[in-house]
Amino acid sequence: MLKRYLLAPGPTPVPPEVLLSMAKPLIHHRSPDFVPVLDSAKKGLKWLYQTTNDVLILCSTGTGGMVGAVNNFFNRGDRVLVVNGGKFGERWSKICQAYGLEVDEIVVEWGYAVKPEVIEEKLRKDQSIKGVFIQACETSTGVYHDIETIGKIVKNYENALFIVDAISALVAHDLKTDEWGIDIMVGGSQKGLMLPPGLAFVSVSEKAWNRNETSKMPRFYFNFKRERENLAKNQTNFTSPVSLIIGLNEALKMLQKEGLENIFKRHALLAYATREAVKEIGLSLYSKESPSNSVTAVESPPGIDGQLIYKTLRERYSVTAAGGQDKAKGKIFRLAHLGYADTFDVITGIAALEMTLKSLGVPVTFGKGVAKAQELLL
């Protein structure tokens, strides 16, 4: 009997209550049975996003939401800023370029957060900039960018929309959509929201809706205006992914029971305990500043391939964490504490890590990291 532990930054574990809710017989998406489900999920998302605007629900992975954020609000040739501090920052650039935007990339060293003043300077110098694209949590490096400060900067520039990929940060981080001036924020189901992959969520501010009127790029599947009109009637533009939305509703109810403040505290504590335990083992964090509450990126010890740690965790202990991506591949591994995660997920991850390192010949004292986590999670 080898029990499976999923500690990857998405897909994350889905609570059995949610899994079983999605195993109910199908209902029809244009029937009155479905109206209260979608209505309730809609309200729950507004609560989670801390916004008074409806949050669109799309049938796609998070990347579909990112694409929609580009091709519903811009035109070919528009100048935009992209913060690229990892694999997902790079994805913003690739999407913007695929749609013919003129991208000014702020390249941030992997493991570091962008300096808000760099963004401010760029915006001040070039008032033609139409948007600032960023990740809240850059999943590939485990770094959290200072969305609050940047949001308050971008707000002052009438021409610029602030577009945040919060796919891996949503639920783990307090993101005040309206208060901080986030114009478009993209989420995904398979992260903090404790669901299987298949849904993307997008909030849209009034400033962004006004911009939508001027955007003439071809679109059909990700047509946000149509989605908005349908959502107002508790429908989606095309066939609703009913099972996933039933699950969404269940997951949101669980989160609402916990309360926003508690959710963010829990994630902050799990992340803190993970970081301190990892350091106690003698390892270094890959995120040199502003580590996220979603996922902890850890440097592999000298001479040890990070992918080998990831593989040993999985093959020997049935713990699925994550390795490094692109230029971080082999150098790091990542432990998530996102969504349906508690004290003993951290303990399991740290204990499995100690055992993995020992079996790879790294000198570790069993229980040292675990004890640190216990102390902090008490």
Added chain:
Amino acid sequence: MLKRYLLAPGPTPVPPEVLLSMAKPLIHHRSPDFVPVLDSAKKGLKWLYQTTNDVLILCSTGTGGMVGAVNNFFNRGDRVLVVNGGKFGERWSKICQAYGLEVDEIVVEWGYAVKPEVIEEKLRKDQSIKGVFIQACETSTGVYHDIETIGKIVKNYENALFIVDAISALVAHDLKTDEWGIDIMVGGSQKGLMLPPGLAFVSVSEKAWNRNETSKMPRFYFNFKRERENLAKNQTNFTSPVSLIIGLNEALKMLQKEGLENIFKRHALLAYATREAVKEIGLSLYSKESPSNSVTAVESPPGIDGQLIYKTLRERYSVTAAGGQDKAKGKIFRLAHLGYADTFDVITGIAALEMTLKSLGVPVTFGKGVAKAQELLL
């Protein structure tokens, strides 16, 4: 206790075995756990599609697959033929127009099938036509277009791709993708494949892949070339909708056990019995020719609103069928026999229909339609 019966042309009922397979704990999409699942689903889809080409698996509704079929193979200004004989034919036109194609619409009266010779004549007269778009089953009218004959016509025109929306026909109709020269065929999960909504499937011929090289429209989420490359490695381009693909694999195994020939015979028989039973009750079919095996569209009796039949079925008997769409709204109702459907789904539908009509004051003899269905389904 009011048991629910889902007799709509999508979403269709999902077998409990499939629902429970999707309720298993999540696995990671880039882990070795997932490779055999995707590999097996991939093989199953090739079998179902009767093609030697890989069938792409997209995380979207069927409409996402339709959009991809347009923006991966065409360029702005390309001339295309669209067969518009209902709401979904109209959707092809709208998608093509949204992407700037020049659409020549063959408008077919609702309830009728396109005449293949009309397509042949158009192609002969204008060899610049780059594609022919059609539905296999036009869900809104219950009509099946003669895909075999049209495929064999389009095959002779080097310039033209043959693109079939088989979303509601797949599984219910024998569609020989390769043999009939179907270049692109789009399917969806929530119809004959007995799954919740959330997946689209697209087969692509070599002729279409060659065309893909010349198509320069912006694309990122529905990038078929990237999906093809990933699928060859048993991956998807972005996060795989793992739970739905696990369900897909289960559904395909059930279908494979039944065998292609039996599946098509079953659907043909259920559809035939439904039609004859409806006529026995004294009603007329809305599909004046070539009725599909997926869904039966029935004219409501004089003086009775079709939507009222649909509503009474649902509210009084908990049978969810479908009403009419757009110009057929109020004039018809539709009973599906698609996917996870057998003899007693037809009997239930017909019995509920008899009871509904009686309660609406239509003179019916109880059991007359049911007896006809029994006789044919024996």
